[in-house]
Amino acid sequence: MPTVSRIFVIGATGAQGAHVVRGLVEDGRYEVLALTRDAESMRARELAALGNVSFLQGTFADEAMLREGMRACDGAFVNIDGFNTGEKTEIYWAMRAYEIALEEGVRFFVYGNLDYTLKKSGYRSQFRTGHYDGKGRVGEWILQQNGSNGDRMGAALFTSGPYIEMAFSGQTPMTPRIEDGVVTWRVPLGDGAVVHVALEDCAYYVRWLFDHQERANGMDLEVAIEHVRYADLAAAFERVTGYPARYVDTDLDSYFAPINAVADRPAGYNADPNDKSTMSFRDNFSGFWNQWKYGIITRDYGLLDEIHPKRIRSAEDWLRREERRAQETGGPTLWERIQPDAINRRPVLKMSEDGRRGAL
Ligand SMILES: NC(=O)c1ccc[n+]([C@@H]2O[C@H](COP(=O)([O-])OP(=O)(O)OC[C@H]3O[C@@H](n4cnc5c(N)ncnc54)[C@H](OP(=O)(O)O)[C@@H]3O)[C@@H](O)[C@H]2O)c1
Numbered sequence: 216m217p218t219v220s221r222i223f224v225i226g227a228t229g230a231q232g233a234h235v236v237r238g239l240v241e242d243g244r245y246e247v248l249a250l251t252r253d254a255e256s257m258r259a260r261e262l263a264a265l266g267n268v269s270f271l272q273g274t275f276a277d278e279a280m281l282r283e284g285m286r287a288c289d290g291a292f293v294n295i296d297g298f299n300t301g302e303k304t305e306i307y308w309a310m311r312a313y314e315i316a317l318e319e320g321v322r323f324f325v326y327g328n329l330d331y332t333l334k335k336s337g338y339r340s341q342f343r344t345g346h347y348d349g350k351g352r353v354g355e356w357i358l359q360q361n362g363s364n365g366d367r368m369g370a371a372l373f374t375s376g377p378y379i380e381m382a383f384s385g386q387t388p389m390t391p392r393i394e395d396g397v398v399t400w401r402v403p404l405g406d407g408a409v410v411h412v413a414l415e416d417c418a419y420y421v422r423w424l425f426d427h428q429e430r431a432n433g434m435d436l437e438v439a440i441e442h443v444r445y446a447d448l449a450a451a452f453e454r455v456t457g458y459p460a461r462y463v464d465t466d467l468d469s470y471f472a473p474i475n476a477v478a479d480r481p482a483g484y485n486a487d488p489n490d491k492s493t494m495s496f497r498d499n500f501s502g503f504w505n506q507w508k509y510g511i512i513t514r515d516y517g518l519l520d521e522i523h524p525k526r527i528r529s530a531e532d533w534l535r536r537e538e539r540r541a542q543e544t545g546g547p548t549l550w551e552r553i554q555p556d557a558i559n560r561r562p563v564l565k566m567s568e569d570g571r572r573g574a575l
Pocket residue numbers: 225226227228229230231232250251252253256259273274275276294295296297298299328329346375376377378381563564565566567573574575
């Protein structure tokens with residue numbers, strides 16, 4: 216396959232995209248053209264400082280923008296923000312991004328994907344998760360298209376999962392609280408496990424896909440650290456930091472009670488609340504937690520060991536790296552990061568930093 220050199224990145228300023236971009240440009244191998252609605256935002260300026268990053272200002276919900284970005288590049292990494300669009304609109308723009316990439320001569324297309332939970336659960340509504348199913352359906356469609364288009368433009372799926380960083384950040388589904396001095400995760404997980412990913416490893420995996428296009432063409436690279444049980448996460452936190460921690464299993468009603476006022480609003484901040492296809496937070500995140508609680512999602516850890524021999528292999532491994540980095544840089548420790556006055560200071564998700572607002 217022809218080597219690509221310049222990659223159009225949708226979602227570049229986001230939690231996932233920023234790591235992906237760093238992985239692509241840090242040794243000068245690739246250039247990135249980053250689509251953003253605001254090239255002056257703090258996160259955009261941090262990307263610019265990496266070097267080899269330029270910007271296209273606009274939205275993915277605009278064919279002219281997609282066309283301009285795809286035409287200027289020979290590779291594409293596309294992570295369409297479903298928490299902006301809602302499920303229905305995400306599906307449309309993700310499909311158009313693929314079609315326009317083909318038309319405009321992109322040679323390799325990597326789609327930021329999530330598991331097609333509804334299908335993987337055997338089509339049972341208790342597992343409906345709009346922000347997973349929206350991506351997962353398109354992911355399957357892209358692989359099917361690639362069967363006939365793969366010579367003209369290669370394509371791969373990068374299927375990730377909840378960032379482990381979210382378990383230590385404000386305004387996420389698994390934000391911890393310190394209760395009577397004990398770090399506490401109250402989530403509806405039962406004895407299940409969250410298939411957490413580390414953002415640092417997302418950088419490696421996406422870079423690997425672009426570096427190994429021959430093998431990656433048609434691949435669904437499903438990644439994770441491990442299946443993380445929250446009792447184990449709490450125990451690892453205690454071992455690594457010396458501070459007490461616990462997991463409290465919670466039923467869905469108790470989980471949503473603190474956000475009852477907003478739980479029935481659309482999960483996507485620009486989704487139409489009057490459109491009957493729009494999923495609420497409550498419905499969307501009930502399915503989300505059920506998929507972990509009932510073990511719907513699997514990973515091939517042997518494949519990940521082969522592709523990324525130095526990958527982060529356990530939550531404890533990730534915790535130790537974070538503490539080591541804090542020591543080396545003088546930055547805040549995990550315990551300091553989750554204090555009530557600190558936890559919302561730098562949320563992992565850009566969407567939270569922006570107050571769940573912004574143009575479609
Ligand atoms: N949270 C997780 O654990 C997780 C894990 C895997 C996948 N995901 C998926 O990743 C997506 C969100 O990305 P993220 O996790 O990196 O969140 P994030 O930190 O909130 O970033 C959102 C990104 O989407 C971009 N964006 C939003 N609307 C846009 C628009 N109309 N046009 C162009 N760019 C737009 C933002 O760019 P600007 O603001 O600069 O325009 C930003 O780069 C969602 O679909 C989510 O389901 C999330």
